Amino acid sequence: MARFEMTGHDRYRIDKAREELAKAAELDMSDDRAMARTMGRLELALQQLLEMLDEDGMS
Template sequence: MSRFDLTEYDRCTVEAARRALSAAESVNLLDGSAMARMIGRLEVAVERLIEMVDAAPGADVVRCPAAHPEDLTPCGGPVVVTIIDKQDAGADGCEHHAARMLASITGAHPVAKPNAPAGVAARVFRAAHHTHPFAWLGARS
């Protein structure tokens, strides 16, 4: 029996925190940039877990604008890119949801936010290349 009644979104939040913690074990401690990124990811993971525990039942979870309403996965960090489509419309997003959005829109491209880490747009582009379009649909797509 579970200690808590977790929603699918809560389970995704916990899994994202586990992945962030696991990834932290392999960070090069001499690479200041990698350490800073990892600390940021861990901060976000802990914030999400605290929000999950402190949230009132039925409360809305704030997610990045790039997250599709049917996509229950938690954000993968702060908003770092804008996905621009063919009509020059854009949506800001975390790396995770921006990659999912980019994979689902033909002719779109990522643009890094001014204070984003170096190379973030390239990472989102590569992640989108390895992401199925409309990944949140799972077996329905």
């Protein structure tokens, strides 16, 4: 598997994904609305990380 150079924007997206993951770990599972928001944020973070990999032809 080839490695690629990460840009500042790539690092920013990775940091934001980590923040969302940490927030999800502290989520009150009884709050349906908070769960839905968190799921959406995690989905977006994952999508952005996958796009970052696809940009370099690593899919």
